[in-house]
Amino acid sequence: MKTYDFICIGGGSAGFNAARLAASYGKKVAVVDGAKQLGGLCILRGCMPSKTLIYAGEIMHHATHAARFGIKVGRVSADMKAMHVRKKRIIADFADYREQALKSGRFDLHQAYATxxxxxTIQLSNGEVLKGKHFLIGTGSKVSVPDIPGLKETKTWTSDEVLDLDFVPKSVIVLGGGIVATELAQFLNRIGSEVTLIQRSTHVLREHAADSAKVIEQAFRDEGIEVITDTKLTSISSGKGGVAVKFEQAGKSSIRRAAHLFNALGREPATDKLGLAAAGVKADDKGQIKINRWQQTSVPHIYAAGDCSGPVEIVHIAIAQAEVATRHAFRRKEAKPVDYSQLLHVVFTDPQLATIGLDExxxxxxxxxxxxASYPFNDHGKSILMEANYGYVRVFAEPKRGRILGAEIVGKDAGELIHxxxxxxxxxxTVRDMLRAPWYHPTLAEIITYPLEEIAEKLPRRKPAR
Incomplete structure (x- = not known):
């Protein structure tokens, strides 16, 4: 039986970075990951493949609508097999790099599942038993299948299948209105599918401000996506012709049919097979592990980070949490809890939606x-000439000195501008500090100065220097 100072269960963003850091402290470290392909969700089935395809869809969209720029383009169509091959080649490079890092010898890699x-003590699926002084659980998340009549019995796609498509589906119903649902619904529409998005909440992207979500919804409708919100899903069925989704909206029963059904109703922690109860680790009824600000579970020497513990499913947060846990486990002076007041979000729809800090x-x-204060893209020079008229920039600041508290951008390249x-x-x-910096004209970034200037004018006047 092998004994380690630190065992990371899961080799994704959280587990890998925790192991890397612990090994740098000279500790004996193991990573346990039973996936057929190493790399984690972000590289293999999340961020990188989705953004590769979404960007290809954006290029196709610009080509399709080139006439508005005075450019003649022939018939545009998606070569899905070529798109699929390109995606696999790009992702393989990232995955190979991660696999090499996991097998570098800095720590032991056990390719098995742990309980x-x-x-x-953990039992591995290959029969080995390992002991650890400290553990980091970073097993990520899996697609959730809510209790909707007929959903479990119906053949559905998850994001995994959508990201692996090598053909253009004739029609798709997308269940859900979160990040995965909206990003991939727009991708499917842009490559040529007829898309209907059905959301249970009053607006898509319900974790974000209604104003920004409405911008996304309008852009989707303008592109031809049917967006149906504020619904109650009542039943799902399938037949030779495809799938049928019944729902209620405003007291009226409706039905939509399509060739395929994409379940994007969310994800849940992948913790059900870990034997948490045997370790004394507490989780909520959805399997999300309960943690404190140091990422400790109910068992102090067992930590958790990333999607399996929350509070958000974002790669850079998972890495930060893993590093906090590792530093705390080994009593490093530089250990500090994650500061969620600086939380950064990006949704890669078009227009993009991005937020940082505290929202309203x-x-x-x-x-x-x-x-x-806010300022619209459709009144800004660079965005107008780019035909990027959806959205706005909104800034929040404290009222005495004007210290920046948060910002919200929905519009062209919002994910870049938010930085x-x-x-x-x-x-x-403060807003005055930001206005002291040079802002080049004409740029998209220049739009940020307008709400900053409006807030600066509302601040108390500075006393003149003597």
Missing amino acids: FIDSH KKLKERGVKYLS CFSTPITMRA
């Missing part, structure tokens, strides 16, 4: 006084 026997909902919930606020928020800078 806790007790709080210091959180500010109101916390009773924080603030000033806000203009990353350093200022981290440095606790």
Whole structure:
């Protein structure tokens, strides 16, 4: 039986980075991962393949609508086999790099699944038994299948199948309105599928502001996606012709039919086979592991990070959490909890939606006084000439000095533009600090200066220097 200072269960973003850091401290470390292909969700079935295909869909969309720029283009169609081959080639490079890092010899790699026997011992699916002084659980998440009549019995796609398509589906019903649902619904529409998106909440992307979600919904409808919100799904059935989804909306029963059904109703922690109870680790009824600010579970020497523990499913947060856990486990002085007040989100729809820091909902919930200002893309020079007229930039700042509290951008390249606020928020800078910096004209980034200027005008006047 082998004994380790630190055992990471899961070799994705959380587990790999925790193992890397622990090994740098000179600790004896193991990574346990039973997946057929190493690399983790982000590389293999999440961020990287989806963004590869989404960008290809964006290129196709621009080619299809080139006439508005005065450019003549012939018939545009998606070569899905070529798109699929390109995606596999790109992802293989990332996956190979991660696999080499996992097999570099800095720590032991056990390619098997783990189940806790007790709080210091795990049984592997290959028969081995390992003991650990500390553990990091980073097993990620899996697709959720809600209790909707007929859903479990119906053949559905998950994001895995959509990302592996090598043909253009005739028609698809997308269940859900979260990040995965919206990003891939637009991709499917842009490659030529007839898409219907059915969302249970009052608007898509329900974790975000209704104003920004409405912009996305309008853009989708303008592109030909049928967006149906505020529904109750009542039944799902399938037959030779495809699938049928029945739902209620505003007290009226409706039905939609399509060749394929894409279940994008969310994900849940992949913790059900870990034997958490045997280790004494507590989780909620959905399997999400309960943690404190140091990423410790109910058993202090067992930590958790990433999708399996939340509170958000974002790669850079999973890495930060894993590093916090590792530093805390080995009593490093630099250990500090993750600061969620600087939380950064990006949704890769077109227009993109991005936020950083505190949004209006959180500010109101916390009773924080603030000033806000916004400016629309359809009144900004660079976005107008780019035909990028959807959306706005909104900034939140405290009312005395103008310190930046948060920002919200929905519009062209919002995921890139939001990083203009990353350093200022981290440095606790003010709107006046940001306005002291040069902003080139004409650029998309220049639009940020307009809400900053509006807030600056609302701030108390500075006393003149003597």
